[in-house]
């Protein structure tokens with residue numbers, strides 16, 4: 001089953017457009033939404049949640065259409081973001097008192113356990129929280145009403161490395177219940193190397209791919225070699241290529257083709273998600 005079904009979602013701002021994005025987010029898995037700054041990740045997430053109204057297209061969450069069933073859907077969804085939808089002047093305790101009555105499955109004990117674990121004082125005002133603390137608060141709120149789907153916008157940015165790791169472990173725990181689903185936007189791709197099952201790559205408002213992480217690593221390959229191996233025809237096969245006076249390094253989207261083209265004359269390496277993002281975003285030739 002799909003936790004989220006997006007069809008032909010489009011939103012045009014004066015200087016930017018999310019264009020015709022269709023996507024199925026599988027229930028029971030962690031999907032990482034990656035892409036450079038400003039390519040539309042947050043806009044896409046906001047459209048999923050009904051915060052931004054799309055110009056065209058549709059969104060279904062947990063089998064129900066948005067925004068028609070928004071109220072029911074939000075019972076089952078946890079939103080994690082530092083983009084505050086709380087009242088800044090309230091304390092954490094008052095924020096909890098305001099939010100908790102909306103949730104049928106609110107668990108007060110659990111909320112306070114998370115506050116302890118995240119070292120957040122209930123007396124602190126939201127306006128005095130750092131970016132990382134706001135992420136922690138929204139995570140505590142999201143995890144305290146038995147959300148089956150966590151939608152997280154840049155949850156690890158602004159977090160120190162120690163809490164980032166703790167959070168990734170916490171998310172792995174959440175996934176012990178196989179009904180649970182997480183979608184997680186980030187440009188810190190190393191977090192996804194650790195925990196994601198599926199990778200969705202957005203660039204310039206368009207979907208580049210949505211695939212199982214293993215398949216991504218099966219398919220893409222980094223080729224490094226001498227510039228003499230390149231001609232215009234071979235150059236054009238690269239998704240992105242970086243040339244220096246002596247050599248080149250580039251990304252190809254077909255491992256078999258890379259082996260046929262270069263054989264043992266070049267070094268073929270498995271790319272990281274960051275490599276894939278870098279070369280795809282840069283495209284064409286990059287000269288060092």
Ligand SMILES: Nc1ncnc2c1ncn2[C@@H]1O[C@H](COP(=O)(O)OP(=O)(O)OP(=O)(O)O)[C@@H](O)[C@H]1O
Nearest residue numbers: 013014016035036037038039040041042043044187
């Ligand atoms: N309300 C708005 N009005 C006009 N333009 C907007 C609005 N919201 C976002 N944009 C523009 O849409 C583009 C995509 O922004 P978005 O926040 O979705 O990107 P992002 O991929 O989440 O970036 P980042 O990783 O930096 O958070 C940006 O150029 C931004 O300026």
